[in-house]
Structure formats: structure tokens, C-alpha cells
Amino acid sequence: MADVVSKKKRSQIMAAIKSKGNKATEIKLAGIFRQNIIVGWRRNFDLFGNPDFAFPKHRLAVFVDGCFWHGCPKHFRKPSDNRKYWHEKILRNQKRDQLVTKTLQSAGWRVLRIWEHSLRTSALVAQRIKSRLSADG
């Protein structure tokens, strides 16, 4: 896709995002797609912000946000050590999430962010994705 931010900025953001490491949640969501016969998704689709999944035809990008790394309002508890460090780190992650969402939206993509914890209610997640896909155009 066309560069929507400068190359330098893009590579900085990408480097930061690479460290998120949420393979287990990605695999879980892929399983939910299969169970619910949700098709048309791609993993590792080359798109700004590295969404966990993309539905290119529907221009829908799906991110699974880890409860800890992305500061889930229900589950995030600041570690007792280095509180300042963690506070700033999570805040940076959240700012980056917002930037990625805005950037994709301005490039004509829709963005769906799913909390890691909501993968436990897989039927609900499947429903959300399906309704986004059918609300197309």
C-alpha cells in the first residue's frame, strides 16, 4: 500500500510493533474464524501497523490487543516494580494503537480492535467480525 507516513517514521513504528509477540492469540482467533466459517482473511498481510488479520476485499484490519501490553481497562494491573516505566510504556503502546487506527482509517480501511480477553467468548467475537464484514460498502 502507498506510504501514508514517511519511510523513517514507518520503520520506527514497525520496529516498535514487532516486539508485541502475540502468536498464541493470533492462532486462537484463526481457530475462531475456521469454526465460524469466516473466510477471506489473511495473516501477515503487508499493511501499516501490521494488523493480526486483514480482510483485503473488505478493507477490514483486525488487531488483537493484549490485555497487558495495550492497557486493558479490565485487566491491566501495573506491576509493583518500575511503575513509572510501565506506565509510560503502556501509554506509548496506546498512543501507537491510536496512530495506527487513524492512519489506516484515513487510507480507507476499517479497523476492528479485539481485546485478548474477549477471545474467551468466541461466539461473540465471530459475531462482531461477521457483522463488520456484512456491513460492507
Ligand SMILES: [Zn+2]
Ligand atoms: Zn482484558
